[in-house]
Amino acid sequence: MTLVQHHDDLIATAAAIALPGKGLLAADESTPTIGKRLAGVGVENNEAMRRAYRSLLVTTDGLADFISGVILYEETLFQDADDGLPMVEHLQKRGLIPGIKVDMGVQPLAGGCAGETWCTGLAGLQDRAARYYARGARFAKWRAVLRISEAGAPSELAIRENAWGLARYARTVQEEGLVPIVEPEILMDGDHAIETTAARQEAVLKAVYAALAENGVLLEGSLLKPSMTTAGASHHALQSPRQVGRITVQTLKRAVPAAVPGILFLSGGLGEEEASVYLDAINREGRRSPWHLGFSYGRALQQSCLKHWHGSDVAAGQAALLARARANSEASLGAYQPGSQPSDGDSLFVAGYSY
Template identity: 65%
Template structure:
């Protein structure tokens, strides 16, 4: 089987499997270079239990894994300097929010945050565990241009040393991981077969690697909303992408019961002029998932992808309001769509912490209800503006 991958990732892929093993399932008793046994088998029960808990009814994920550069943009929007103290203060108010564990089952952290303490000296990991939220960790090292692909295409870096890093994160208290692959639809050929193949394989190598260290992998093949394509076009591309992803996961022996999927909803491009309803988006999304995602996966935790807070809740609620064949929990792993109102309420002022936490709880409750098909549009306050950012890759 010939597999074309970006030259820059050849060494990283080879670190986990020689080219002769590509397309072949890996035995749990196989060994890595140096004779160290792979550990997936010993973690299977824990992986399945963690994935099931994250995807439990009425629960979802708070994605607070913004890089230092990206969180700086968020803080700048409210006039706050991007200092470690400011990042600590903001994330501290999120992780000590009363009742947050009623609606949030996991929080994805950036590496700085995983090893950081609250202002009172309590490790953030302990803050999260205290409120019943499982700590997770972003493990990729960012997107880079894809040689040989369309000019807009990228691949995700970070496979080198990933098992060892994941072991360190597990020791610190993380129990799941996240890796973001990004694809884009254009009128002149993207995503290319090369981009789909490279990103699917990268997601699969990542997923297998972190499972060997005891971390549940969140598999995130995001399709950006950039473009003027309609829902049907998105659905066709997404079906092809997800089929490639689950083929690669199977080839790498990834334990699906101990994994989660974080896809985009099947939305039209941001510049599409065709009217589209929440029902159309919901039905197209569910239909695409039912064609491609195995029932062994316990949860599908959608990213918000630039939708407004309210729109993300309404679309999720609609998906959970009609009968479907797929058995998975359809829930959320939102960043901006959970934090926008909270950030605006906070404004970097200690006296606003209570108001900021109330705003966070309102959106968390809204999405918890949406996971159960019980959300009433407009019943919770929200920041109604679109959160779409063109070319949101880096």
């Protein structure tokens, strides 16, 4: 079955997300995860405070200069902002494309290596996708999680299972008009070298695109959200931004078809400034690559914003958000000057990160 009904719209939406100098704001944290973020600035996790914080994000004027869309959690997609206007309408009136996280989290993978997982959420996905589209969402996200370990992870079983899940998700949401963001995240946990990450990531990406092809996914109407290719967080050797840029682009060129319009990197626990510097290095290295090399950051766009907002100061929070959005916009053009935008200097790495 071909995707005749939504073919042109899927291609147009993917292209609109992958514009030069643009990326995505990932504001799709689950209720428990946003609770941890709010607790970090002394704010209670209740519906009113979640609404207040996410209202700050979607009402930030000028955000569309640097951001093409926002990934929402289901609560937010169907929630009204503090002024009574639906969150999704605030995004639309500012020229931002609404998106939605559709996976239901990970579960332990029986038969895999210790700590390996598979992603849930395919049951009922077609109906949910149709409901999200009717509400105004135009793209979706599904996060598969893989890890590298001395025990042999990612195992062949984990690679196949997560690649197939990503492909079934992508085909399903495309049939309902949503552009799928395919996210095979490789966690930063471990003490392995960057070359090890590159080899494992190449194998994962090749398996993902083989599964997408088998399921008839329209690549021109899809996007990729991978990890940057870095050494494990506990690795003893230093890695330069230039090395990260070179090996990341090399890995992608070996595994990702040119038909994909955009690659939007996740920050994966990198600090705000570090995520911008690495993205800049990737774009300097990949100037002749066939894809837009942008960003889809959550913590690396929101950390300073949360701290400055602190539960009440909307103007300060929005100013901090715009500063990091501007930094990453410049980085996605290979034009970022390190330190030129204010940022929170804290590490954002969390071992075994889940949300």
